[in-house]
Amino acid sequence: MIEDRTINGRIFALVNYLLLTIIAIITVLPFLHVVAGSFTTSAELAVKRFILIPTEWSLDAYRFIFSTNTIFRAMGVSVGVTLIGTIFSMLITSLMAYGLARRDLDGRKYIMFLVVFTMLFSGGLIPSFLVVKELGLIDKYAALILPSTISAFNLIILKNFFQNIPEGLEESAKIDGSSDFGILFRIVLPLSMPAIATLSLFYAVTYWNTYLSAILYLNDSAKWPIQVLLRQIVVLASGLDTSPDLDASVPPPEQTLKMAVIVVATLPILCVYPFLQKHFAKGAMLGSIKG
């Protein structure tokens, strides 16, 4: 009886490991294929039908995309928006989260309700678009940042985190004559570095991945961030006609070229991924605590 069970148990475990391995491989394979494809010639890609390892390596695609300044410019826009956006968002979010975390703040319950309500109901795309337009933000980089300054979700996570800091620390600082700003920047924030790091990374990923705001608010193609450009390049070559902004006179880019652009647009995320990974489980857990 006991023998039989262990054999069953072993088979069960083996099948489980096998399935999970297959799932992991399927998840990553497309990325690896694209990376491999970006390092070869178009001819090679078309003829050899390889999945992972090309027989002929080439940097042509990268040489080409870095010979034009379009990619550089788009990457520059994305990097700038991500850096400024993340700092700005973290500043505004921490300030508000700290205020709301203080139990002696009158009206915090009402403000929290108003924040949570925006997670359930929204004015929708068009009224938001009109507001941004009225503010004169069309074709301004600020349009990629201001309308998404605070994520209600991140705000609640941070507020909960601040609330778990022992109040005694703040009290003693107050007795020593610290102002509220002093307490936040000298005591609360340094104690909250794990949460700050996690949320900064979340914001940074969101800003890097910005697509909707860019197509809504930026008409000038010279201002496009990398996500919009990437889409144009890939769609252009697929002969699809959804976008009226396409310039039909340019020949469709080669498959390898598209792969190289995908790799370039993905690289920054891959660079921060190890840091993200260190923190995100914690961040996601914090979020599951009700606000």
Add this chain to the structure above:
Amino acid sequence: MREAAIENIKVPAKRPSSERKRRIWRNKWLYAMIAPGVLYFIIFKYIPMFGLVIAFQDFKPFFGFTGSEWVGFKHFVRLFTEPDFLNILSNTLILFAMNLIFYFPVPIILALMLNEVRINFFKRLFQSLVYLPHFLSWVIIVSISFVMLTMDGGIINELLVFFGFEKVNFLLSNEWFRPVYIIQVIWREAGWGTIIYLAAIASIDPQLYEAARMDGASRLRQVWHITLPAIRSVIIVLLILKIGDVLELGFEHVYLLLNAMNRDVAEIIDTYVYTAGVRQGQFSYSTAIGFFKSLVGLILVMFANYLAKKMGEEGVY
């Protein structure tokens, strides 16, 4: 300093309102701190909510929210009489149903499988690999799919030819839009979706498993009788949230897949609002559609929450 000292002495206030006023004055810097955030919510969240009034107007940008002519429910009537809209609504609902049926169970199953893994290194490696797609934008996910699925040189079609099949036009056909959509959803989100279930599973008392093992329960039986009941409430909470998102299928994702060849099945409420509103300038009509969508979402999440509470669960709020 002196102010603070005075407040620390608990003098019974003459009128509670004056005490509150003093407290508010003392916290003036705290209010200054939350002001930019509050301003953000007012400008970018609440003004657009009041902007929904344009659904009841014939909005002209020149006259603004206040100056445009009121037309009552005209746009809503048009909405429900337009044959186009019924098609779009059903496309939206079908994608939602596919999300529930094909995507929702996947993270649960993955989490249960992962929970059986005893080798920590394997577990961590697996998590690192399957969480990754979540952090990539839809543009990247869709672009990778494009270069792999395209008819001219995409690896999937090349392999189909190699094995003697016909090429399939995955990207430009009605039949393949939904499968491609849902596979991309699973690819991007299923791994990340396991996190919350794994946390719930981790908080289960190990003694339960020990007792079950003593009674001779196999691993599958342990999953069925211990793990699943233990994460039931997490599953229900996530289900409620999912239902609240019924019409929130991800504008970016669908918009990126949308083209003239699959518009019949791929046009959903969000993409239609974008096209009709931003592209064609039918601000009022598209706002009415968006309003309808937000309202349905709100009602559904409240309804699902109510049901969950009836069933003895905690609900979301």
